[in-house]
Amino acid sequence: MSGADTDDGGGVRDALRYLLVLSRPRFWLYLTGPVMVGVVYAADGRGDLLTPTTVGLFAYFLLPANVYLYGVNDVFDAPIDAENPKKDDREVRYRGQRFVPAAVLASGLALLPVAALVDPIAWPWLAGFAVLATAYSAPPLRLKTTPLLDSLSNGLYVLPGAAAYATVAGTQPPLWPVLGGVCWTMAMHTFSAIPDIEPDRAAGIATTATLLGERRTYAYCAVVWGLAAVAFGVADVRAGAVLGIYPLLVVGIALSSVDVERAYWWYPAINAAVGAGLTLWGLAKVVPPSSLL
Secondary structure: OHHHOOOHHHOHHHHHHHHHHHOOHHHOHHHHHHHHHHHHHHOOOHHHOOOHHHHHHHHHHHOHHHHHHHHHHHHHOHHHHOOOHHHHOOOOOOOOOOHHHHHHHHHHHOHHHHHHHOOHHHHHHHHHHHHHHHHOOOOOOOHHHOOOHHHHHHHHHOHHHHHHHHHHHOOOOOHHHHHHHHHHHHHHHHHHOHHHHHHHHHOOOOOHHHHHHHHHHHHHHHHHHHHHHHHHHHHOHHHHHHHOHHHHHHHHHHHOOOOHHHHHOOHHHHHHHHHHHHHHHHHHHHOOHHHHO
């Protein structure tokens, strides 16, 4: 989005608009969705749903966390993104603007007052998010350039939900949904890397997708999404059945003539629908529909 590629003299409004686009609004639910699911499934009653702590978690993972996560990515990916076509329309291209690293650092530090709000039992999950959100893109680890670790490290998207659950319930979240969530994020990340296989290879970047190639990456995603469905199914057969749409969908895409770059942009809506369904399902246990009559 060229209109958001501002320099330091572009004014506060342009800078804020740039940061908003940088935060990838279409992906906001990838961090806030797990928070909502974690709160709903940990809650014993209505009083647990809207508290200063749950609102603080939601607010942080709605915008500041996304500015941090994607801002670190954009700053350290600047040489690669110079040729990335996604930066021409749907995203913004970092061109060395000085306000961007400052805003990214402030967004990362904003996690500290949130940590002060939550139960200390949730601190390891928040710390894990901060570490992985940084190490994914920043040297020396730069996990996004190491096949398999790039996929596994995207479990960071599950950690806000685990932190929310632990804070509300006062206990750690159950193992199987956490494992299922990690598998889901691994597959989602690797599927999203398929359109970047050729640009990444041209830039000398190694990822799970560049290692496997397009056809085998489809297979990898189908298997890992299948494992996610199994893990959720151990916790609740119905949740496993819902998650079962993902391996079926990726197999359908692989066997069809649908352009993966087009299919990729379906997923924010698909994921939002699945996440909303799981959230409403859990909410019905906390606030039975009959109580609203």
